[in-house]
Amino acid sequence: xxSVTQPDIHITVSEGASLELRCNYSYGATPYLFWYVQSPGxxxxxxxxxxxxxxxxxxxxxxxxxxxxxxxxxxxxxxxVHWSDAAEYFCAVTNTNAGKSTFGDGTTxxxxx
Amino acid sequence: EAGVTQFPSHxxxxxxxxxxxxxxxxxxxxxxxxxxxxMGKEIKFLLHFVKESKQDESGMPNNRFLAERTGGTYSxxxxxxxxxxxxxxxFCASSQATGGWNIQYFGAGTRLSVL
Numbered sequence: 001x002x003s004v005t006q007p008d009i010h011i012t013v014s015e016g017a018s019l020e021l022r023c024n025y026s027y028g029a030t031p032y033l034f035w036y037v038q039s040p041g042x043x044x045x046x047x048x049x050x051x052x053x054x055x056x057x058x059x060x061x062x063x064x065x066x067x068x069x070x071x072x073x074x075x076x077x078x079x080x081v082h083w084s085d086a087a088e089y090f091c092a093v094t095n096t097n098a099g100k101s102t103f104g105d106g107t108t109x110x111x112x113x
Numbered sequence: 114e115a116g117v118t119q120f121p122s123h124x125x126x127x128x129x130x131x132x133x134x135x136x137x138x139x140x141x142x143x144x145x146x147x148x149x150x151x152m153g154k155e156i157k158f159l160l161h162f163v164k165e166s167k168q169d170e171s172g173m174p175n176n177r178f179l180a181e182r183t184g185g186t187y188s189x190x191x192x193x194x195x196x197x198x199x200x201x202x203x204f205c206a207s208s209q210a211t212g213g214w215n216i217q218y219f220g221a222g223t224r225l226s227v228l
């Protein structure tokens with residue numbers, strides 16, 4: 001069965017500091033991996049995805065993530081955080097055939113001025 | 114282009130009552146998914162429609178939940194009778210085609226509070 005673990009429930013960083021959100025997954029085959037962000041009152045917005053190929057993927061809003069098969073990880077990074085990045089972030093793995101997604105518990109990001 | 118829309122945005126009902134949630138997918142999207150997030154935990158899959166057919170309903174918690182997608186357009190999720198543990202945020206997503214590589218577009222969710 002597929003599963004996703006986001007070890008950090010809550011992270012606080014200062015504006016301008018770098019950010020890394022951790023995600024570990026369990027999946028039998030090559031996974032389809034996603035990062036989403038949810039701001040208050042909004043739906044889940046796709047930040048980036050990994051299907052195959054280059055293990056470093058770029059997304060919107062200056063985010064990137066690196067797929068590491070040996071560590072079963074897909075960590076999200078941003079070099080310099082902006083106050084508008086404060087939100088909840090979800091990592092997900094998707095079933096290859098049908099698209100059924102399994103999500104982590106989410107990580108809430110607080111940005112200090 | 115309109116995104117995935119969900120109605121209502123928030124519903125407060127008493128235990129034992131019935132509630133119907135609605136999801137309008139992006140036009141032309143054959144795949145529609147329902148997910149639920151309970152008590153700040155992970156977002157869990159409920160079921161998947163391809164057009165009007167239920168492709169996978171393995172995540173439906175029990176027979177108090179009934180999902181329909183008549184005509185392959187909008188979908189409804191009815192909870193009857195509602196219990197306290199049904200409280201949470203119900204998300205709907207749609208995608209153009211079937212398969213894990215297809216991007217799912219999510220609605221803002223319906224927050225259900227059962228008192």
